[in-house]
Amino acid sequence: MDGQYLRMSEAKISVLDWGLLHSDATYDTVHVWNRRFFRLDLHLDRFLAGVERLRMKLPYDREQIALILNNCVALSGLESAYVEMICTRGSSPTFSRDPRNAENRFIAFAVAFGSVANKEQLQRGLHVAISDTVRIPPRSIDPTIKNYHWLDLVKGLFDAYDMGAETALILDSNGNIAEGPGFNVFIVKRGSLKTPRFGVLPGVTRRTVFDICAEIGLSAAAVHISPADLKDADEVFITSTAGGIMPVTRVDGTQIAHGRVGAVTQRLKDLYWQKHDDPAWSTAVVYP
């Protein structure tokens, strides 16, 4: 933070930062698995594109950011980590209300790897509920800029808990499935994969599923998916940097794949983790 490496407990931002006051920030999260970053280039591409679209300026270039992320992991000593890079609007020395006067702030941190689904949920599949909450529309907030506009997702999560589920999917403005708190969703129907195309963050894990499908000859497409399509699917899984490919075996109380993790989901999940040692998809962390 602000050019220094700090202990997590010492890393603090100003209460006047627009990132806090207005969610005026963009960020990205990459993970390290067994001492290697997974698809770091794709995360840096998405982060730098978001910073530019929000008309923010970073004090570091791409290579310097990659080095800072490496150093955060190396200093933490973690072999598997969840690594976040953030650019906030920052604040203005004169308390100006004009965002052009703010001094943007870059923050990065590494913490232990975390997952949307816990061990038990990964084995038996997640129980998901569809909330009728509508994801903030792309004409309000461009979903390709990874952002902290999460009040809709958090409301969805509370709705899901009220319905006895473990996590949520929320809708787009046409009533189709959008995404969940920190993940994209896929369905498998008659051997083909589909994922929502509209109003979602283009996840790096989602992209990785497309890449693996292309390698093994499975068809995968981004299309509109209704709540009925989801419940009628042969298999359902969610994707996130926080956990990878995670099976879903219940949607709104309806069993998917007879309540068992489907064969396509399992195959993709295995291949996803195998890719983590492949130098074409991962980069070694340099530890001291």
Ligand code: PLP
């Ligand atoms: N959708 C939202 C809203 C997210 O915040 C995230 C990740 O945090 C995702 C989808 C999944 O993206 P990725 O696979 O790049 O982690």
